Amino acid sequence: MADSRKxxxxxxxxxxxxxxLSEYGQLNQTALFSFCGLNITKHKQIIDNLEQNEMIQRxxxxxxxxxxxxFKVTHKGMDFCHEILEPFEKLFPRSGRxxxxxxx
Numbered sequence: 001m002a003d004s005r006k007x008x009x010x011x012x013x014x015x016x017x018x019x020x021l022s023e024y025g026q027l028n029q030t031a032l033f034s035f036c037g038l039n040i041t042k043h044k045q046i047i048d049n050l051e052q053n054e055m056i057q058r059x060x061x062x063x064x065x066x067x068x069x070x071f072k073v074t075h076k077g078m079d080f081c082h083e084i085l086e087p088f089e090k091l092f093p094r095s096g097r098x099x100x101x102x103x104x
Contacts, residue, residue: 012094013038013046014055015085021056021073022081029069047071055080 008016016036021027024035032047033040050056055077059070 008094010046011085011088013043014050015081015089017047017050018055018073018077018081018085021071022078026059026070026072029071032071050077 013036017032017038020032020035024031027035029040029047032038033043038046047056047058051058053076054074057072057074059072061068061070
């Protein structure tokens with residue numbers, strides 16, 4: 001689980017969300033935020049944005065008086081992760097270290 005006191009760029013949060021949903025298939029909102037080390041209040045906008053852009057899908061299940069929100073990654077979200085986010089992270093690793101280039 002990620003350290004919630006550590007700063008992460010938005011792009012890495014997006015990748016973590018997509019990969020976590022990919023790994024588990026589907027998660028309720030509480031589990032998703034917990035596994036990704038996110039704060040529901042601070043990071044809800046990222047989830048909403050991913051849903052608007054059809055990267056993830058939200059399904060609400062009514063169970064008696066309570067509503068359970070389930071999230072799943074879409075094919076578009078997986079394609080975005082593989083084609084954009086993974087190459088981005090190779091160029092700009094999270095550790096902040098730059099890879100040395102062999103120009104010779």
